[in-house]
Amino acid sequence: MAAFRLKYMSLGVLVFQTTSLVLTMRYSRTLQSEGPRYLASSAVVVAELLKILTCVLLVFKEHSYSMRALNSILRQEITHKPIETLKLAIPSGIYTLQNNLLYVALSNLDAATYQVTYQLKILTTALFSVSMLGRRLGVYQWLSLLVLMTGVALVQWPSESASAAEEEVLSAGSQVVGVTAVLVACCSSGFAGVYFEKILKESKQSVWIRNIQLGMFGLIFGLFGMLAYDGNRVRESGMFQGYNTLTWTVVALQALGGLVIAAVIKYADNILKGFATSLSIILSTLISYFWLQDFEPTGVFFLGTILVIVATFLYGYEAKPAPNPSRA
Ligand code: C5P
DSSP states (O other), X not given: OHHHHHHHHHHHHHHHHHHHHHHHHHHHHHHOOSSOOOOHHHHHHHHHHHHHHHHHHHHHHHTTTOHHHHHHHHIIIIISOHHHHHHTHHHHHHHHHHHHHHHHHHHHSOHHHHHHHHTTHHHHHHHHHHHHHOOOOOHHHHHHHXXXXXXXXXXXXXXXXXXXXXXXXXXXXXXXXHHHXXXXXXXXXXXXXXXXHHHHHHSOSOHHHHXXXXXXXXXXXXXXXXXXXXXXXXXXXXXXXXXXXXXXXHHHHHHHHHHHHHHHHHHSOHXXXXXXXXXXXXXXXXXXXXXXXXXXXOHHHHHHHHHHHHHHXXXXXXXXXXXXXXXX
């Protein structure tokens, strides 16, 4: 019962986190018009740091707020098990590569094409779950994943006027580069997520310790990234240039995202994570329509929404598809 509660609670928080992150980022873009912009590479580093600090606090709490116990568990699990720790460099490195690939994709594709194509990660995640974790999916579940992918693609389908204007700017060559980058990112997203899930579910170790290990590598890669891309600007005006309350909110939400994704992978799985993020895409679009009034839903959007909701129910329809050891 507790596992059931944790599973749906973590999925619910993921929907909340993804929705508020999208809306805050969007709001910060429309609001911030003057002054220096914050460096995205610095935000990544700060979010990583925040994530590590929060995980250390959570481990501290798990050990009844004892400094001695915290110190000993961190040494025992991180310093004294270098091979186990190094295993986390793989998903961390892949996530770093993925973030850069998505940047390449967004520079070569319009945002809608990028988002629609990136939904293929729902299928790559399912394929990696089957091949790496031995998970078995029933016919209804495969069908629901296809319906989900189609639904999300329709929800994000570009409106005609925007795509026509953007298409003129984007050459066929850059389209190929952009689509290739997204496709590789779909594979890396599926692989890294399932690899992290495998590590979590194969050992009894606390998810927060695993996240500290992942974050440590993320921090190292992020610092390298910041110095490589924005080294000069950081030396001139510091890494916190352009930060305001909104920036800190985005950074905090991003850090929360990493924590919630880890909890979802632990208590639910990567496939259900796909459903939670799909629902939050719809939720943020609807909120953006009702509150920010910067979006006009089309018939295609409603059709996509219906498909996503149908897929969500369809996925749970086949009550017992096959014995599934790792599902909570
Ligand atoms: O698109 P996708 O779902 O693969 O994105 C996952 C994101 O979650 C990545 O940016 C990754 O850095 C982050 N993550 C995290 N902590 C985890 C797992 C993923 O910060 N334990």
